[in-house]
Amino acid sequence: MCLAVPGRIEEFASDSGASPLEREGVIDFGGVRRRVSLAFVPEAVPGDYVLVHAGVAIQRLSPDSAAQTWQLLEAEVEGDSAPHEDSTKSGTVDDA
Amino acid sequence: MRDRFHDPERVRQLAARIGRRMTRGWRIMEVCGGQTHAIVRYGIDELIPAELELIHGPGCPVCVTPIELIDRACELACTPGVRVCSFGDMLRVPGSSGDLHSARARGGRVQIVYSPLDALAVARAQPDTQIVFFAVGFETTAPATALSVARARAEGLRNFSLLVAHVRVPPALEALLDAPEAQVDGFLAAGHVCSVMGLDEYAPLCERYHVPIVATGFTPVDLLEGLLACVDQLEVGRAEVVNQYARAVASSGNRSALELIRQVFQVEDRCWRGLGSIRSSGLALRAEFAEFDAEHRFALGVPQPLPASRCWSARVLRGEVKPTACPEFGRACQPLHPLGAPMVSDEGACAAYYRYRAPGAVEASAVDG
Structure with a gap:
């Protein structure tokens, strides 16, 4: 239910409305593109990675974890047929 | 697939570290269906010492939705001129006399959507049909629901409303800790709930009940790191909030999302299936949004008595x-x-x-x- 998947903002949707609540973008999820609300990540710009849940970006992922996010997402797409939460991984956690 | 979050060597090391750290048994509960599935799928519970018991809490919002609300959704789906939209998970959840799937088989109108914003799009496309979004979920999903109703109001949409079943995680933890049979020593908090809400609500629980709470992600390494952070604290008698999932969780949460949730919803008592009524555990539309509340918009029947069940x-x-x-x-x-x-x-x-x-x-x- 709380599954959230990372994706990269490709571009702002050109026909988005002017209000902050209408802000939308096209997100690339490892090859699958979908329109997503960016209402809650006002600072995010194309190229940034965001965590998406139910069609809405709920958090911008830290820039230094972006590359790892991408690698992991690709690994998930290639290596694991089941879409599980582990596809949301990015990676800045220090070793425990 | 090999990455640092699934690395078998690292998994073994973390499990061994937890074992070395433990001087007695502990019981740690996760309250997130995604974590429950990952624990069972990867056999995390079989890697750690048997004395560390993992308890699966009420981490599935679909599962705790009261039967009465399922019945209301079924009733709405069978009301002429109404179409109920919800997440696919909701269709087979049994009510007192059937589920949304069977309501659809009886001629009711039910549509699976991926997002509340998709339900909003259905409302725009079908102006002569009343679209009811059956809004279920923890705090992770509340921003999307709040956004849908805020946009419906801004657009003046008269054919969109919500049947709200949103629940909040921290009051459920508190209810579990208050129960006389409570035997939970520590919690793994659901990572994506924390992405939205941050960690502020957990510190008072740590203090009052003296339990560590660790915001945790969803991979084997995340889960074991979360467990280790919990065990580390338990062994020295500490009870604090720790953020294992810092790559997706800021301690203050998502401020824009929190602001809209607070504009649209108010906190109220809510009945959880299996747990009963829990104080301040639900979200309901504020009076300013009452016209978008399906329970106000439609005259719904009185809930029926529940049939006896063998279900545990x-x-x-x-x-x-x-x-x-x-x-x-x-x-x-x-x-x-x-x-x-x-x-x-x-x-x-x-x-x-x-x-x-x-x-x-x-x-x-x-x-x-």
């Missing part, structure tokens, strides 16, 4: 028993003909054990998978 889901949802202890597990109760919600939802604990632990189930292991 109440005990499973409270973490008292593992799903496999239920006499009906895998027999009368299976995903295609469930007795209770936890066998239906993709994230229910019973469905996780059925999928990964029943004879012939999918095999996956964190160390050799």
Whole structure:
């Protein structure tokens, strides 16, 4: 239910409305593109990675974890047929 | 697939470290269906010492949605001129006399959507149909629901409303800790709930009940790091909030999302299936948004008395028993003909054990998978 998947903002949707609540973008999820609300990540710009849940970006992922996010997402797409939460991984956690 | 979050060597090291750290048994509860599934799928519970018991809490919002609300959704779906939209998980959750799937078979109008914003798009496209979004979820989903109704109001849409079943995680933890039979020593907090809400609500619980709470992600390494952070604290008598999932969780949460949630919703008491009424555990539309509340917009019937059930889901949802202890597990109760919600939802604990632990189930292991 709380599954959230990372994706990269490709571009702002050109026909988005002017209000902050209408802000939308096209997100690339490892090859699958979908329109997503960016209402809650006002600072995010194309190229940034965001965590998406139910069609809405709920958090911008830290820039230094972006590359790892991408690698992991690709690994998930290639290596694991089941879409599980582990596809949301990015990676800045220090070793425990 | 090999990455640092699934690395078998790292998984072994973390499990061993937890074992070395422990001087006695502990009970740690996760309250997130995604984490429950990952634990069972990767056999995390079998890698750690037997004295560290993992208890599966009420981490599946679909599973705790009261039967009365399922019945209302079914009634709405069968009301002429109304179409109910919801997440796919909700269709097979049993009400008192059937589910949304059977309501659809009887001619009711039910549509699966991926997002509340998709339900809004249906409302724009079908101006002569009343679209009701059956809004279920923890705090992770609340921003999307709040956004849909805020946009409906801004656009002046008169044919969109919500049947709200949103619940909040921290009050449920508190209710579990208040229960006389409570035996939870520490919690793993659901990572994506924390992405939205941040960590502020957990510190008072740590202090009052002296339990550590660790915001945790969803991979084998995340889960083991979360458990280690919990065990480390328990062994020295500390009880603090720790953020294992810092790459997706800021301690202040998502401020824009929190602001809209507070504009649209107010906190109210809510009944959880299996747990009963929990103070301040639900979200309801504020008076300013009452016109978008399906329970105001439509005259709905009085809830029917519930039929007796052989289902043990109440005990499973409270973490008292593992799903496999239920006499009906895998027999009368299976995903295609469930007795209770936890066998239906993709994230229910019973469905996780059925999928990964029943004879012939999918095999996956964190160390050799």
